Amino acid sequence: MMKLYWSSRSPFVRKVMIVVHELGLEDRVATVRTLVHPARPNAAMMAVHPIAKIPVLILDDGTAVYDSRVICEFLDAEFGGRTLVPGSGLERWRVLTRHAMVDALLETCLVWLLERARPAEQRQDALIDASRVRIAAGLDALERDGAGTPESPFTLADVAAASALAYLDFRFGELDWRAGRPALAGWYDRVLSRPSIVNTGFVETY
Numbered sequence: 422m423m424k425l426y427w428s429s430r431s432p433f434v435r436k437v438m439i440v441v442h443e444l445g446l447e448d449r450v451a452t453v454r455t456l457v458h459p460a461r462p463n464a465a466m467m468a469v470h471p472i473a474k475i476p477v478l479i480l481d482d483g484t485a486v487y488d489s490r491v492i493c494e495f496l497d498a499e500f501g502g503r504t505l506v507p508g509s510g511l512e513r514w515r516v517l518t519r520h521a522m523v524d525a526l527l528e529t530c531l532v533w534l535l536e537r538a539r540p541a542e543q544r545q546d547a548l549i550d551a552s553r554v555r556i557a558a559g560l561d562a563l564e565r566d567g568a569g570t571p572e573s574p575f576t577l578a579d580v581a582a583a584s585a586l587a588y589l590d591f592r593f594g595e596l597d598w599r600a601g602r603p604a605l606a607g608w609y610d611r612v613l614s615r616p617s618i619v620n621t622g623f624v625e626t627y
Contacts, residue, residue: 424479425492426469427452429624432527432588433489434476439580440493442617444501450478459535490520493577505577519578523585526559530585534592556589556596564602575612583612591623 425441427434441450455475457463466473470487478486478495486492497505507513533552536545563582586609589598599606612618 423450423481425450425452426455426466426475426477426479428455428457428475430591431475432530432584432623433524435584435587435621435623436489436580437476437478437492437496438621439584439617440496440501440505440577442620443505443575443580443615444496446496446500449500490524493520493580497577505575505580516576516578520581522559522562523578523581526556527581527585527588529555529559530588530592553596556598560598560602560605564605575615579612580617583609583615583618587618587623 423446425434425437427438438452441447455463455466457466457473457475463473466475466477469479469485470477474488476487476489476492478492480486486495494506497503506516529552533549533556536548536552539545586598586605589596
């Protein structure tokens with residue numbers, strides 16, 4: 422059985438878990454609760470991933486696969502018959518580019534989250550403001566050309582977008598990302614009923 426180093430609070434882990442459920446691999450992937458923090462390197466985790474980041478997927482032969490983008494593409498290629506990422510053509514690059522943009526949005530969310538947790542006298546408000554601008558720009562791009570229709574195939578870019586929007590609800594409720602983005606909000610409301618989304622929700626505790 423494959424093993425996934427996992428956290429219930431990571432949007433990058435959730436992407437992988439959505440893919441696991443989309444491909445029907447729940448019985449082939451065991452999750453291992455893992456605590457990581459950028460200011461406190463996890464020595465045990467560094468034996469698995471030199472930078473001590475999650476998620477990490479350990480294959481049956483002991484091979485470690487990371488990061489979340491690579492894991493998702495690996496699972497889709499090996500077990501999904503490339504149902505989430507086209508194998509070739511321009512659409513492949515569109516999906517991967519959209520996925521990369523959403524990952525950058527999520528990384529910006531983590532910058533904001535860490536900065537927000539600092540004591541007020543140490544907090545860099547300019548960094549928070551810049552993060553807010555970048556996140557809004559990413560959401561506007563999804564509103565403009567990233568929201569699928571009910572007939573559109575559910576791609577890895579959609580997996581990433583669903584995880585990101587759920588994370589904004591989980592950590593940044595004050596942001597009100599739906600305001601002014603009706604297409605994106607409508608798309609998200611539709612995908613919320615997918616079993617892969619329902620079964621992989623964020624929870625505060627490990």
